[in-house]
Amino acid sequence: MGFARMIEHPDKYTKSMPRAMADDDIHRNLQFGPFELSSRERVLRRDGVVLPLGGRALDILIYLAGRPGEVIAKQELIDHVWSDVTVEEGSLRVHVAAIRKALGDGQFGNRYIANIKGRGYSFVGTVIPLTGNTESRNDKFRHQGRLPVRPVTMIGRETVVSEVSDKLRDERFVTLLGPGGIGKTTIALAVGRTAAEEFGGEVYFVDLESLTDPRHVAGAVATSLGLALKSKDPGLELVDLVRSQKLLVILDSCEHVIEAVALVAEQLYRETEQVYLLTTSRESLKVEGEHCYRVLPLDCPPDGSEQTANAILRYPAVQLFVRRVAARAGSVVLTDEEAPFVAEMCRKLDGLPLAIELAAGQVAALGLKNTVARFELLKLSHRTAVPRHRTLKATLDWSYNLLSDGERIVFRRIAPFVGHFTLEGARYVAGELGAGTGEIFDAIAGLVEKSLITTRIDETQAQYRLLDTTRAYALEKLEQHAEVDVVLRRHAEYVAGYLATPDLIRAKRCSNRRALRRDELDERRNHQAERKLHEITS
Numbered sequence: 001m002g003f004a005r006m007i008e009h010p011d012k013y014t015k016s017m018p019r020a021m022a023d024d025d026i027h028r029n030l031q032f033g034p035f036e037l038s039s040r041e042r043v044l045r046r047d048g049v050v051l052p053l054g055g056r057a058l059d060i061l062i063y064l065a066g067r068p069g070e071v072i073a074k075q076e077l078i079d080h081v082w083s084d085v086t087v088e089e090g091s092l093r094v095h096v097a098a099i100r101k102a103l104g105d106g107q108f109g110n111r112y113i114a115n116i117k118g119r120g121y122s123f124v125g126t127v128i129p130l131t132g133n134t135e136s137r138n139d140k141f142r143h144q145g146r147l148p149v150r151p152v153t154m155i156g157r158e159t160v161v162s163e164v165s166d167k168l169r170d171e172r173f174v175t176l177l178g179p180g181g182i183g184k185t186t187i188a189l190a191v192g193r194t195a196a197e198e199f200g201g202e203v204y205f206v207d208l209e210s211l212t213d214p215r216h217v218a219g220a221v222a223t224s225l226g227l228a229l230k231s232k233d234p235g236l237e238l239v240d241l242v243r244s245q246k247l248l249v250i251l252d253s254c255e256h257v258i259e260a261v262a263l264v265a266e267q268l269y270r271e272t273e274q275v276y277l278l279t280t281s282r283e284s285l286k287v288e289g290e291h292c293y294r295v296l297p298l299d300c301p302p303d304g305s306e307q308t309a310n311a312i313l314r315y316p317a318v319q320l321f322v323r324r325v326a327a328r329a330g331s332v333v334l335t336d337e338e339a340p341f342v343a344e345m346c347r348k349l350d351g352l353p354l355a356i357e358l359a360a361g362q363v364a365a366l367g368l369k370n371t372v373a374r375f376e377l378l379k380l381s382h383r384t385a386v387p388r389h390r391t392l393k394a395t396l397d398w399s400y401n402l403l404s405d406g407e408r409i410v411f412r413r414i415a416p417f418v419g420h421f422t423l424e425g426a427r428y429v430a431g432e433l434g435a436g437t438g439e440i441f442d443a444i445a446g447l448v449e450k451s452l453i454t455t456r457i458d459e460t461q462a463q464y465r466l467l468d469t470t471r472a473y474a475l476e477k478l479e480q481h482a483e484v485d486v487v488l489r490r491h492a493e494y495v496a497g498y499l500a501t502p503d504l505i506r507a508k509r510c511s512n513r514r515a516l517r518r519d520e521l522d523e524r525r526n527h528q529a530e531r532k533l534h535e536i537t538s
């Protein structure tokens, strides 16, 4: 395939990438929490004080911290650190234990080195590459230094960043809400960078993704601020330490420790005047002071609009797709012939940036038409991303694992709906097999709260929808379940009943005509999907 009329060369974006262990990184200093690791001087400092750590342990730490997020096999570490002698795995364990001790790993929510069972070790702290040593850091860097460097340039979202920045300035506490992979962290980082000057560089990023114990949330915030908590009430101690300061704290990926984050965030909001909070989550924190901002998908070329290369390249979803293909396949030119396929792909992926990135990887490897033809979305992979972004399935698993039992049941039972459906539809289809109306409504509300269902309100009623990628996942769950036939039958009955309802009654239910047409279209698509599903499952 061709591609790229408008694209600057992807090298521009990869230049700022923290390529671990690349030659020019070898002499770089790295910061994580209150620590600074200098590979040139071969020292580890905490708050400027050199910590005693042996040569091999330093080698291990430098190797691991140079490749944050990657799982490094034990043998690879041994080969690197003991290239001169043969040692057993036990030696590695002893040295890793020494490093952990020096870092206070495991205390107060600090977490830097994870042992990934059967695979190796991974540095899981947020690493900030520094230029030169602490003393020579320039001001510009200091203003941005506490935010992790993301290897990619953000596409579109200028309005969102400015709206969120304004909201944050006015309200002091904003949550970016949305499904996995929609771009919340990307936006939060951009807001952080924009705000850096205003906050005199005091912008801190707390990556909660790898935190498994909710008791360590306050400790994790403190670690990111370079503080260590000692008291039995870490939340209170944290508030005391930051009370008089003006700071922006970004709490990223809150949903899996939501209650603990809610407590800490509320405490920070209520008991300080100048601590600003920006959180990202698939579900809102629901505490005093929180203002939610829902992140929407990237705009895609609508069905029926002009589908030439120039026309579709005006949409950020297409720009993202083309850039990601170019980054992997080199310079590419999007042709008018290919444009409709690309537009369709972006629509099918609901403008979800993560899904678009994953699809772009596939296109770079297989070509456009082959990818469209065998669209195995849930299996697409993305090697460099955080683990839960390596496949769409992984990002959806993350959300699914946080659902209650009732939400899981309703989630899989509403999978047959294509496009929008109503509460009544959900109740009809999910309602058999023991789930009561109240439980179904609660579950739908929970799924909306957790960003697995999107809503729109027509004049008369709320309507719900699963994004196509989410629906494919929900269908997989349904197909694994014994109730699949019953649910499909209920859905077929519902759709047939709906289509048989006289237009007039439906017009009353859905008073504006456009909504009615949309509604009808969704129902017809439902009907087609129904037939297709039967073909697949029978």
Ligand SMILES: Nc1ncnc2c1ncn2[C@@H]1O[C@H](COP(=O)(O)OP(=O)(O)OP(=O)(O)O)[C@@H](O)[C@H]1O
Residues within 6 Å of the ligand: 152, 153, 154, 155, 156, 157, 178, 179, 180, 181, 182, 183, 184, 185, 186, 187, 253, 280, 281, 282, 320, 353, 354, 357, 385, 388, 389, 395
């Ligand atoms: N506007 C954008 N421009 C370029 N890339 C983007 C944009 N938005 C998101 N991405 C890319 O899409 C992927 C997912 O984005 P991000 O990590 O921000 O999602 P998220 O909403 O925080 O997901 P999660 O809920 O899993 O934390 C990332 O690889 C990111 O680089």
Ligand SMILES: [Mg+2]
Residues within 6 Å of the ligand: 184, 185, 186, 252, 253, 280
């Ligand atoms: Mg995120």
